[in-house]
Amino acid sequence: MPRSWLSRRRRASSLSLSEERSSDTWTPLACERRSSKHCCLVAVHWPLAFALGWPRAGESREAKPISQNPSPPPKAWSPPRAPYPENIRMSDTSWGEKVKLIIWIFLDGLERFFTQNKLLKLLSLALAFLIWFTVSTQEQGDRLLQDVPLRVLHSPTTIITNVVPKAVNVRVRGPLAVVNDLDPEGIEVIVDVSELDPGNYVIGPEEVHHIPSTVEVRQIDPPYIPINLERKIVRDLPVSPQIVAGQLPSDRVIIGSTVEPSTVQLAGPESKVNRIEHLVTERIVIPENAASQHTFLVNVVPPGQHMTITPARVKVTVTIDEVVEKRLDHLTPKRPPRVRIPSGTSLSVTLRGPRTFLDKIGPDDIIVSVNVAGLSRGEHEVTPSIALPDEFRDWVQVIAIEPPSLTVRVR
Incomplete structure (x- = not known):
């Protein structure tokens, strides 16, 4: 039915071609009958002509005249646009004609789809x-990928x-x-x-990144x-330094150290x-030929797992001094109550320690x-005792007392 209607439509177009040319008016129908090379243009222009009320065949509504002997249009030719009427009415064309036109456009386009540009x-x-x-x-094939990196995202x-x-096994399937x-x-x-609160969880990994879309993840182990x-x-x-002076000679001793910065930040659970x-800090071994002040750049030891230290390294300056001996003479013993010490009694004491303290x-x-x-x-022979100030007790030692004993009388 649609194809026979299309044939009749084309035969009617060829019979009335001479009449269209003599009408001295331009219409979409006339454009359609000019050449079969411009059917696509007609297919677009006809619905506009019906919808906007443009002039049809046999009508004269200020249409642009065309020449009696038109020359073949160029390849990029397009029909001039007819002026729009002041009052556009949809009632100029019946719905039956619009339906027939749409059917004709569809069948004509379908025919051109199968007949043009076949190759x-x-x-x-x-x-x-x-x-x-x-x-x-x-x-298609399966494969077990071993030691695939695992990354946990948390807040x-x-x-x-x-x-x-740190790694899991992933079984995949896809093109071999x-x-x-x-x-x-x-x-x-x-x-x-990252969205979970503190607590204990058991979670299954779900996302696998950097894998082709044609590959399917079948299993993740564990x-x-x-x-x-x-x-x-x-x-x-x-921060406290750990200093080992095993390689220092006996006549040299470490008398102090400083840490910079003195405090660090510890982050963890x-x-x-x-x-x-x-x-x-990590252990600091003093070399044998160390100067009086020696500086070391060392790491701070984390106290446990899952802890970080900022900054991770500190500067430790170690002070080394020479060990010497010093003799103090004419020391008078302190007389306790009920004890008599002969007049003129004095002692000599020999001390050993860092030169800075002595x-x-x-x-x-x-x-x-x-x-x-x-x-x-x-009368009794007693051994005198020597007392040093508190600030020197850890660094200075008494190595000799002369005389080693004193004669006292207890009353």
């Missing part, structure tokens, strides 16, 4: 079929306190050529716990990862950080005393 369309169809056949017939305010595996070319180190399995989340805190703690009072010690800083507790009345 290009056949080549396109063949190429599409070749691509589909190549993709659909690729051999900056939390920290993972248990040991999480693509699957065999996969590199496990180039793939990454993601576990996201299927579940235990994760313990704890609140993260930061504290400022002092709240339950562990709150139990720590200070931090220590230079500060004088006879007035030494206290000589005798202990007569438990002695009966009469």
Whole structure:
């Protein structure tokens, strides 16, 4: 039915072609009958003509005249636009004619689709079929990817306190050529716990990144990862150096050290950080030929797992001094109650220690005393005792007392 109507329409167009040319008016129908090369233009122009009320065949509505002997239009020819009427009415064309026009346009376009550019369309169809056949017939295969990196995403305010595996095994399936070319180190399995509060969880990894879309993830081993989340805190703690003077000669001694900065920040799980009072550096071994002041750049030792230190390194300056001896003479012993010491009795004391401290010690800083507790009345030989100031006791030692004993009388 539609094809026979199209044939009658074309025959009627050819019969009335001479009448259209003599009408001296331009219409979309006339454009349609000029040449079959411009049917696409007519297919677009006819609905506009009906919808906007443009003049049709046999009507004269200020249409632009065309010449009696028109020349063949060029390839890029397009019909001039007819002026729009002031009052556009849809009632100029019946719905039956509009339906017939739409059917004619559809059938004409369908006919041109199968009759024009046949070679290009056949080549396109063949190429599409070749691509589909190549993709659909690729051999599928399975592969087990071992030691695929695992990354856990968590909030900056939390920290993972248990040991999480660094890698998992992933079984995939896809085109055999693509699957065999996969590199496990180039793939990454993601576990996201950034939205979870502190607590203990068992979560299965779901996201696998950097894997082709044609490859399907069949299984991840282990299927579940235990994760313990704890609140993260930061504290400022002092640092103490660990100094080993094993290689120093006997006549040199370490008398002090300074750490810069003196405090560092320790970040970690709240339950562990709150139990720590200070931090220590790694062991510092003093070389044999060290100068009087030697500086070391050393690391601060983390007190446990899942803890970070900022800054991780500190500067330790060690002060080394020469060990010397010093003799103090004319020291008078302190006389206790009920004890008589012969007049003119004096002692000499020999001290050993760092030069820096010995230079500060004088006879007035030494206290000589005798202990007569438990002695009966009469003369006795007692050993004097030497007392040093508190600031020197850790550094200075008494190596000799002359005379080693004193004669006292207890009353």
